[in-house]
Amino acid sequence: MSLLLDIKQRNALLSDMAQLLDKERTAILAANKIDMDGYTGDDIAMRDRLKVDQSKIDGMILSLQQLAAQEDPLGVERFSFEHENGMQVSNKTAPFGTILIIYESRPDVTIEAAGIAFKSGNKILLKGGKESLNSNLLLVDLWHKALEANEADADWVTYLQFNRTETQAFLEKPTQKVDLIVPRGGERLIAFVKQHATCPVIVSGRGNNFVFVDKEADLEMAIDIIINAKTTKISACNALDKVLISSNLVRKQQLLSHLIQELKKSNVEILVNEPFSGMEGTTTIEDEQVWYEEFLDYKIVIAQSSDIEEAIKTINTYGGGHSASIITANNETAEYFMNNVDTAAVYHNASTRFTDGGQFGLGGELAISTDKLHQRGPIGLQHLVTNKWYVKGTGQIRG
Template sequence: MAIDNNPAPANTTKIRSIDPVLQSLAWLLAENRAGILEANRADIAACPPDDIVIYDRLRVDEAKIDKMIASVESVIALPSAVGTVISSHTRRDGLKIENRRVPFGTILIIFEARPDVCIEAAIIAAKAGNKILLKGGKEARNTNLMLAGLWKKALDENDFDSSFVRYLDISREETQKLIAGERENFDLVIPRGGEALIDFAVKNSKAPVLVSGRGNNFLFIDEEADFAMALKIAIDGKSRLSVCNALDKILIHKDFPDLESRIRKLAGDFHDIGVEVLG
C-alpha cells in the first residue's frame, strides 16, 4: 500500500502550533456527542455479547467523551517541546552544536477495539509536531471513522494539511503489508495490541517500533509495606479487566507479618469484586 506521505519538517521553525486544531477538536467532540454515541452503538451491536473485555474497551459513553475532551484540553495547556534546546556548546573553531527536540516525522499507531485512542494517542503525537497514521481494529470501525472525521474537520477549519492526522480504513493483510513495506512510509510504529501484532511489527518493520502493554503485570508486597495501601493498589489494579496493565500476579514477601491472615483478607476482598484468586 502506498502512502502519500510528506513528513513533518525537520526545521522546527516551520512547524505551526497544533493548538488551534486541538481546540477545534475539543469543541467538535462536544458538539457531536450524539453522532459519536450513535456510531458506537452500531459497533456495540456487532460485539459478541459474552465478551466483556472487548465490550468494555469498545464502549463509548458520555463519560468517555468528557474524558476525551479533558485530555485534549490538558494537551493544549502543555508547552510545546518542539525546538527546545536540550544542550549546546561551541567548538574551538566557532561551530555551534545544539541538541534540540524535533518530531519523529510520521507515526503509525495501530490499535485494537479502543476508539478513544483516535483522540488520546493522536493528540500527544500531534502536539509534538508529528504526522499520525491511525489504524484501528475492525470492531470499532464506525466509531473510529466518526472520530477521524472530526479530526479532518478540525484540521480543515484551521487550514492545516488534512493528511496531518489520517485514519487508514484497511484490512489486516493490508496493514501487515504496510508495516513490512517501505521505510519512508513512516518513521515510528506504535503497535497497541496483542502479542501477535507486536511480534509482527518488531520482526518486520523497517522503522523503529515502540513497544508497551504486553501485560503479565506483577505487584510485589514487601515485608515492610503498608498493607492497607498495598490492598488498595491491588484492588485498583484488578478493577478493569480490559486494560493492558491489569494486574496478573501478586507476590508477597514470605516474612510479611501475619502472612496467612493477610492473604485471606486479600483473597476475600478480591472475591467481593468478582475476581477469582488462584495459587
C-alpha cells in the same frame, strides 16, 4: 509534504477539535453503539475498551485541552557548544516525521494519539481494529473538519482502513514514508507488527504486573492496593496480575483470608503456588506458563516468596516490564526493590493503576512503552520527538 505548523496553529486546532467532540457527542455515541452492537466476541477486556460513553468523551476533550495548554515540545535546546573556530553548535528537539499506530478496540486512542502526534509536529497514520470502525471513522472525520477549519492539510491525520493482509503488505513495503510504528494491543498484535515491520517499532501494551507484600507491610494498605489494582479496570495494561507475599510476614494467614474474601466479592479467580495450596476458594498453579500471562480478566495469582531477592527474581523473570509495586513500611527495603526490579514504572505503597500518561503529568499518552529505546513507560508529548543538530558559522571550513 506538509510543512510544520507554528505552535499557535497547532494549539488552535486542538482547541477546535475539543469543541467539535463536545458538539458531536450524540453522533459519537450513535456510531459507537453500532460498533458495540456488532461486537460478538467474548473478550471482556476488548468490549470494555470499545465502549464510548459521556465520561470517555469528557476524557478525550480534557486530553486535547491539556495538550493545547502544554509547552511546545519542538525546538527545545538540549545541548549547546561554541566551537574553537567560532561556530555555534546546538542540539534541539524535532519531529519524527510520520508515525503509524496500530491499535485494537479503543476509539479514544484515535483522539489521544493523534493529538499528541499533531502537537509534536508529526503526521499520524491510524490503523484501528475492525470492531471500532464506525467510531474511528467518525472521529477521523472530525479531525479533518478541524484541520480544514485551520487551513491545515488533511494528511496530518490519516486513517488506514486495511484488513490483516493489507496491513502486512504495508508494514513490509510502505506506500509512504513511515518513521516509527507503535503497536498498541495484545501480544499477538505486537508479534505480528515486529515480524513484518521494516522501520523502528516501540512495543506497547503488555502488562503482567506484580505487587510484592514485604514482611513489614501494612496489611490493610496491602489489601486496598491489591483490590484497586486488580478490580477497578481489568482491561487496562496497568492492572495487577500477580501478588507475591513474603514468607516472613507475621500475620500472613490473616492477610490471605481477608484478601481472598475481598477478591471473591468481584468474582476474581484465584491461583496460588504450592505453599498456599488448599486454601478455600483457590486453585493451585499447575502450569508455569501462567506466570508469563497478562490476564486482562478477573483472574489473579497469589504466591509466597521466601524473601525480597526471590520476589525480585520472579518479577524480572516473568513480568512484562511494565509496572511493579512493593508494600512495606521500610524505606530502605523499598529503595532496594525499586532499584533492582526491571520495569518501566516502580511503586512504593501505591497501586500500579497509576502508570498512565495523564496520571504522570504528561497530559495523555501515545502508548506505554515496555522497550528501553527511545522512551520507557508512558510516551507523552515530550517524548514523541527526535533531535536535530544546528550549526551556525561565518564561513568556517575544516582543515
